[in-house]
Amino acid sequence: MEKISTLTGPIIPLRYSNVDTDQIIPAKFLKRVTKTGYEDALFHGWRQDPDFILNRPEYANGGILVTGADFGTGSSREHAVWALRDFGITAVLSPRFGEIFKGNSGKQGLLTAQVPEDAIEQLWAAAEAAPGTEITVDLNEKSVVSGELRFGFDIDDYTRWRLREGLDDIALTLQHEDAITEFEKRRPSWMPTTLPAVASDA
């Protein structure tokens, strides 16, 4: 994963709340077995409308998505993060995120910044008055700056640290392999195992 310090791009104002992952990427695109190439699938349903915000030329190369509360609710599909990333969206600003989506983003280097509702409103207004208005998200300072507008954002410290260092989660965990092995020795015998398969009499 690449290290992140600051990210700059046009504000993409998505004036919706409750954007579930079925909208971010419909299920028919989940049949692929690859991890890249999902840019065309992003918001596929809504992009059929020529007036949809992402169809504007200012945002053809992506940017920073600024959206309403409860972004990324619903299905656990990490494809939602891959689609945003493949389209060129490097950060998402919202007052609140779906939990699984937020976790998936952190694993894939997509920055999710929690910004209060009134700040979102002001950023929307700025971008709508002048489409293409740029914003800089500073992970070191935990701030977003766009012209005169400046707001702090929330992100949990551990995710922030991992993103800044570009660290691989699995490698971090495997540093504790001895502790995992010790834990497994204490695992009670009543707990389930899938093997050997127990023959059913049904």
Added chain:
Amino acid sequence: MGKTLAEKVWQDHVVVKGEDGAPDLLYIDLQLIHEVTSPQAFDGLRQAGRPLRRRDLTIATEDHNTPTIDIHKPIKDPTSAKQISTLRDNVAEFGVRIHSLGDKEQGIVHIVGPQLGLTMPGITVVCGDSHTSTHGAFGAMAFGIGTSEVEHVMATQTLPLKPFKTMAINVEGELRPGVTAKDIILAVIAKIGTGGGAGYVLEYRGSAIRALSVEGRMTICNMSIEAGARAGMVAPDQTTYDYIKGRDHAPTGDDWNTAVEYWETLRTDDDAVFDAEVSIDANELEPFVTWGTNPGQGVSLSDEIPAPDSFSDPDDRSAAKRALEYMDLAPGTKLKDIRVDTVFIGSCTNSRMEDLRAAADIIRGKKKADGLRVMVVPGSARVRLEAEAEGLDKVFTDFGAEWRFAGCSMCLGMNPDQLQPGERCASTSNRNFEGRQGKGGRTHLVSPLVAAATAIRGTLSSPWDLENQNDQIAKEA
């Protein structure tokens, strides 16, 4: 201070305690795998040259893409076929047990775990599927994860996680006949909203929850994610033990006794404090239905479609306006006047024996409304066999319904089971998102009883309406 059920299960799975804001490293007892969210995880293992750490704590099935008719023929959609064949190749390479299409244990991943007796109290369960919360009905800590985390669990059998906050959902009272677990959870989501549970594990408590079967509790825990929660749980009790005992992988002998002794400790202590509490009066609940495009947009079936202006929050107002446009519904319309094209009985929310029996009891000896399509999709091949042994298949087909093979089916339409644009569906599934059941499709989430009553009348209906109808017929005669 005492501990909540969730805190107890969490505490017993901490491998390394996180310090200075770092997450805890949590041990995972069971990982369930299906074809959609696993291929990239297996790829990741291969690329990094890492082994699957515990294939004996891993099990796979095929559910999202699988057809529900002609299951013995090749899958027509080449991308679906490829995803299934990729799963089969991956599990063969890594030595994972799989229940494939045609196997009697195949089915929706969240039906398979419990029916095999793998899901039990006090364990941690994950799956690359948000409805993993289902397994919390046993008093397990169970939650959906993304594909990166699936790979993480494959490689380490652990996940780094910050402890969840705890919320009590107290449901006291007695449900009236015709009101079910599904109505409880739809009412909970309408009350706290789709983000109301964010960051929490919900513990469902109270006399109405205790009175539910394990299958009803699964329906409730299943939809915890629809309130934004990470997980939902119900403390185990005798009902739980009776459900598990004798299943293929249930503990036996001394192990059973040790397990029950431990499970008995899995209760929230009297002096434990939840981070939040919500109460629902079970006595007041009516059959519930959603009118919008998120699961929080629901009302009692006897109500009308709300006007967007009636919402004080501007966000809710604009969401309601957009939802009504998509759903092609006008404020003030009585829910019971809404005509549907399709009734879907299935999904990991409501496709177990109890659900099928309940629906069959309503429709037995009747005919479906003219022009209506009714699909009944059992949750697993085993459920299908059990239902057929009871003659339920005959009840459904006599009624005019399609009796299908097991899978996720029209809950999300990854297989050919989809709504056409503009079609309206009363569905026992869990999500009414735009296009969820097929592009342009319109979904009303309901219980199996409401689905069955709707299938008879053709308009959104509860079993109560059928009794009225019968009274009317009796008077006229």
